[in-house]
Amino acid sequence: MDKMTFENHYMKQFDEELEEIRTRLMEMGGKVEQQLQNAIRAIGEADSQLAEEVIKEEQLVDNMEVDIDEACILIIARRQPAASDLRLVMMVTKAVNDLERIGDEAKKIANHALILADEGGSSKGYTEVRHLGQSVMSMLSNALDAFARFDVDAAMRTIEEDKQIDQEYKTALRELATYMMEDPRSISRVMNVLWVVRSLERIGDHAKNLCEQIVFVVKGKDIRHQR
């Protein structure tokens, strides 16, 4: 039953409702992806305006979470979904939570971008942010692609990417610690970068959760906390 379709219900309206939560989750994913991208760019380019925008638009992501959750609750109440339908609805309610948290982390990054831009000065640590940022962006985008196609193989590969990100995170921490030791005056500044790096690592974890949920929808197997 690896081929996922959410069509062909005797009740046509049910097809549409499932399709709608799926589409809206994709939209939310797209929005969050954009938020993250802008937040990372705001750091590198010291772009306060872009950072402000990210902070402002976080509200949109929150609203999406609430709306999609509500749609899921309605489906459960109206349709009593079973089997793959039930798994999809449960997955979506969990996935919106992860996406919302990614939105939160993007907002935190944007906040730090504001502080860093206000202070001006050295761009120490930005290379680490850029590297890790690229990996995390790619992981999130792969996770969303895997969801769009219900591709278990792609989801499993994406989960593996999280190990790489954890590795890069540790390397970045070491680099940042070195900067602080070299120049204690930079500590407060580098601390801001450190929080950004931390947020990026957390986003990797949320993308991983998303992938685990995809495996659950398609295979009916819960692979959380297995390593």
Add this chain to the structure above:
Amino acid sequence: MNAIDPVMGAKAEVKQNLEVADNQVTVGSCFTDAPKMTMRNVNVFYDDKQAIHNVSVDIAKNEVIAMIGPSGCGKSTFLRSLNRMNDTVESCRVEGEICMDGENLYAPKLDVVELRARVGMVFQKPNPFPKSIYDNVAYGPKIHGLADTRVDLDEIVENSLRKASLWEEVKERLHQSGTGLSGGQQQRLCIARAIAVSPEVILMDEPCSALDPIATAKIEELIEELSQNFTIAIVTHSMQQAARVSHRTAYFHLGRLIEVNPTEQVFTMPEHELTEAYITGRFG
């Protein structure tokens, strides 16, 4: 890629074809270690028309097994062959082996009347006798000679009505007619009548389809309680009901037994595509 193994390696290939093949094999766990009833290669015909194709399954002691499937899939026919209710249908012929505690129920010398006391039945529409509530329950024990004295009989009637969660509602009017009760009460009266003769197995053929949600809830709660002492096979059109009351669920499709699995699995991760299609309300 070792990490993929726990997921990828786990599942057998599932039939993509929604047609039912002649050599359809039931997927899932049909057999149990301590079966109360065992059915092997059961075929049921109405004249030349085959209604049940080669069904093999066990019913465990004290389990509630739900049989689900679209109309005409053979689930009621199958249920009725378990206490030879089909004997009353002239054109009906049953092949294969149906045993209870290892004893073949279709053996020529088997006493069918006694069998139906051991395997009781509750029908879709409550069908109390046009007699008093007391007599409805007392009838079975009387004809089967289960009570020697009036006191014994009173006790059986009270116990049966208690087990059917009806005692409190009718104890003041035991000698009024059973047909004067509400639909839900009548159905519980029929359940009391079935359990009055101490059956080992109770067959229920859509016992709640004529009842409102509250009466249904009472019967469902009752099924849960009865499963402590009885083995229950229930045919139902309500999938939520099957999900709520049963331990295992059997899915029938066009006379074939497609899948038998623990109920929690059937409703979250069915093994066969046809089961999935049916319980999610899709055309397969």
